[in-house]
Amino acid sequence: MSTDKLKLYEERKTRYLKALDCGKPDRVPVVITGAEFIIKFAGFTLQDIYYDPEVNYFKAMDAFLQRFDVDAHFGAPMLWWGGLHDAVGAVYLKFAGRELDVNTQFQYIEGEYMLPEDYDAFIENPTEWILTTFLPRIHKEFTEPGSYRANIALIKGAIARAMELEVLAQAAEKWAKEYGSFTAITGLSKAPFDTLGDTLRGLKGIMMDIRRIPEKVKAAMEVLVPHNIYYGLATAGGDTEFPVFIPLHRGAFPFLNPKQWDEFYWPTLKRVIEGLWERGKRTLFYAEGDWTPYLEKIAELPDKSIVFHVDRTDMDKAKKILGGRFCLKGNVPNSLLSIGKPEEVKDYVKRLIDTYAADGGFIVDSAAVLQADSNPRNVEAMIEAVYLYGKY
Amino acid sequence: MTGESPKKNVFKNLPPGVCIPWEEKLKDLGEIKGDVNTIKKEWDKLEMFTYLYIWYWVHR
Numbered sequence: 001m002s003t004d005k006l007k008l009y010e011e012r013k014t015r016y017l018k019a020l021d022c023g024k025p026d027r028v029p030v031v032i033t034g035a036e037f038i039i040k041f042a043g044f045t046l047q048d049i050y051y052d053p054e055v056n057y058f059k060a061m062d063a064f065l066q067r068f069d070v071d072a073h074f075g076a077p078m079l080w081w082g083g084l085h086d087a088v089g090a091v092y093l094k095f096a097g098r099e100l101d102v103n104t105q106f107q108y109i110e111g112e113y114m115l116p117e118d119y120d121a122f123i124e125n126p127t128e129w130i131l132t133t134f135l136p137r138i139h140k141e142f143t144e145p146g147s148y149r150a151n152i153a154l155i156k157g158a159i160a161r162a163m164e165l166e167v168l169a170q171a172a173e174k175w176a177k178e179y180g181s182f183t184a185i186t187g188l189s190k191a192p193f194d195t196l197g198d199t200l201r202g203l204k205g206i207m208m209d210i211r212r213i214p215e216k217v218k219a220a221m222e223v224l225v226p227h228n229i230y231y232g233l234a235t236a237g238g239d240t241e242f243p244v245f246i247p248l249h250r251g252a253f254p255f256l257n258p259k260q261w262d263e264f265y266w267p268t269l270k271r272v273i274e275g276l277w278e279r280g281k282r283t284l285f286y287a288e289g290d291w292t293p294y295l296e297k298i299a300e301l302p303d304k305s306i307v308f309h310v311d312r313t314d315m316d317k318a319k320k321i322l323g324g325r326f327c328l329k330g331n332v333p334n335s336l337l338s339i340g341k342p343e344e345v346k347d348y349v350k351r352l353i354d355t356y357a358a359d360g361g362f363i364v365d366s367a368a369v370l371q372a373d374s375n376p377r378n379v380e381a382m383i384e385a386v387y388l389y390g391k392y
Numbered sequence: 393m394t395g396e397s398p399k400k401n402v403f404k405n406l407p408p409g410v411c412i413p414w415e416e417k418l419k420d421l422g423e424i425k426g427d428v429n430t431i432k433k434e435w436d437k438l439e440m441f442t443y444l445y446i447w448y449w450v451h452r
Binding site: 128 | 399400401402403404405406407408409410411440441442443444445446447448449450451452
């Protein structure tokens with residue numbers, strides 16, 4: 001790495017880590033959580049990104065990092081490689097260029113891929129249940145387990161995943177060397193309720209289950225706690241400097257009422273976060289939607305164990321209840337970044353910094369993941385405003 | 393999917409990171425003439441990657 005890029009990398013990292021630790025760095029850090037925005041800005045189709053890792057990890061990110069001077073980012077714009085999904089015949093994602101127009105965002109086909117009668121086998125041994133029951137349901141190539149096609153698909157899927165991780169490692173090295181840049185997170189995990197409610201039972205299934213078979217739901221979530229801690233740590237490759245990403249879904253108000261939230265959502269999520277923190281790993285509590293009613297409960301977590309990302313949660317209340325003990329991150333509205341004017345974006349960022357960042361422990365970011373409709377001029381204005389008003 | 397009977401598990405209560413317990417593999421390997429830990433270390437490493445691949449399809 002050249003001396004100037006190494007210096008830049010170290011400056012940004014020191015700034016970011018200081019803010020995560022509720023401290024006051026030289027300036028408020030600015031992070032971009034970019035996805036389809038990066039693709040559109042870089043001039044590629046969504047099919048290019050979903051299907052060509054060279055475009056996803058290198059070409060699109062080159063264009064993005066050359067233009068946007070951010071302290072940290074969320075890595076390549078697309079998490080899912082179409083080639084890997086085709087190798088196994090994954091049935092729940094539709095991709096641009098395959099079933100969808102080349103510029104249509106991927107679609108997730110939610111379903112009850114786990115059935116109510118699967119709970120016992122899942123609880124007994126979730127890893128085995130996923131391999132023997134869940135994967136054949138979501139992977140068309142596994143329809144006849146043990147067949148030639150199924151065996152080929154299993155080998156191909158695992159190889160594809162290893163290839164994808166290798167490309168990611170090479171890309172991370174390039175981002176650091178050429179741009180002094182890094183990803184804001186290492187590793188991924190989930191709230192146990194979301195593990196069940198997102199990909200396994202689906203929203204309809206889990207909402208029925210908490211009424212009909214609540215004890216099974218609780219037992220399954222108990223089983224998930226150590227797995228979700230382990231998955232977060234293992235996917236971070238042992239790193240404990242940067243937070244693990246936990247995107248939070250069904251816990252946003254009002255998917256569950258507060259009583260259900262207290263009973264089903266929070267206890268096991270809290271234990272996952274505490275378990276990670278006991279092992280030195282902080283969580284990026286990516287609170288999509290509105291979490292205002294739950295702030296007092298979230299404040300029960302150990303100091304500094306999370307970075308609380310604000311989307312539509314009341315920022316005043318978040319600051320009052322969590323500020324000083326947890327770093328806050330957010331929340332430039334995506335609507336403003338799409339249809340606002342650059343001056344309006346700058347005014348919003350100035351207000352954010354003036355009102356919430358004075359004591360440190362604050363990071364500027366968009367409220368939610370940036371979509372293709374974000375205006376590059378507005379994203380640039382967001383960054384410029386941080387440089388202009390964010391110095392301590 | 394309706395009407396499909398849940399498959400019976402071979403193993404119970406495996407900890408995270410384990411797909412096939414080392415103790416089970418050890419039975420297959422029989423007498424180990426060299427250092428058992430050298431062999432176990434590699435086994436455990438591949439267990440972890442296999443586990444992560446299986447769970448990758450859930451944690452998304």
